[in-house]
Amino acid sequence: xxxxxxxLGSNLGDRLAxxxxxxxxxxxxxxxxxxxxxxxxALYETSPVGGPPGQPGFLNSALRxxxxxxxxxxxxxxxxxxxxxGRTRGRRWEARVIDIDLLLFGERVVDSPMLTLPHPRLHExxxxxxxxxxxxxxxxxxxxxxxxxxLADTMRHAGVPDAVRRVRGPDWVHETQxxxxxA
Numbered sequence: 001x002x003x004x005x006x007x008l009g010s011n012l013g014d015r016l017a018x019x020x021x022x023x024x025x026x027x028x029x030x031x032x033x034x035x036x037x038x039x040x041x042a043l044y045e046t047s048p049v050g051g052p053p054g055q056p057g058f059l060n061s062a063l064r065x066x067x068x069x070x071x072x073x074x075x076x077x078x079x080x081x082x083x084x085x086g087r088t089r090g091r092r093w094e095a096r097v098i099d100i101d102l103l104l105f106g107e108r109v110v111d112s113p114m115l116t117l118p119h120p121r122l123h124e125x126x127x128x129x130x131x132x133x134x135x136x137x138x139x140x141x142x143x144x145x146x147x148x149x150x151l152a153d154t155m156r157h158a159g160v161p162d163a164v165r166r167v168r169g170p171d172w173v174h175e176t177q178x179x180x181x182x183a
Contacts, residue, residue: 037172
């Protein structure tokens with residue numbers, strides 16, 4: 001079964017609860033194997049990148065999974081989960097209750113109107129690279145030929161103001177803190 005990685009993000013509503021629901025929905029799919037919290041990255045609070053100004057901050061993470069699904073079928077599963085959690089599609093990069101992006105699918109390179117792999121902006125987004133490097137730091141980007149850790153290090157030292165902050169370990173996928181201490 002191919003190893004795949006998905007990015008998770010939310011900046012509307014109860015962000016943590018939504019990310020948790022998305023992670024569990026992915027893990028519960030019969031054609032996907034995810035062991036939580038082992039296959040979850042830490043939780044990061046990040047500033048919005050692109051999109052309309054004035055958006056609230058995001059919570060972001062990533063999941064490592066194995067699947068018998070094709071990349072296109074996994075994308076359909078991700079979009080179905082987004083819809084079930086209240087995602088509506090409007091303007092590009094607008095605020096959203098949930099965003100599930102297929103980042104990598106084995107070493108596959110796909111360029112189609114429905115899906116681009118690896119994710120076309122993966123190497124430009126620190127909010128993606130930080131959690132992904134926890135799960136797959138030694139993995140080589142199939143197009144750029146550079147490790148995920150090197151890409152993350154490059155973004156950290158690019159002189160861009162630090163807008164990515166680790167707020168919780170991989171235990172975020174389980175309810176472990178009293179309500180008043182949630183991220």
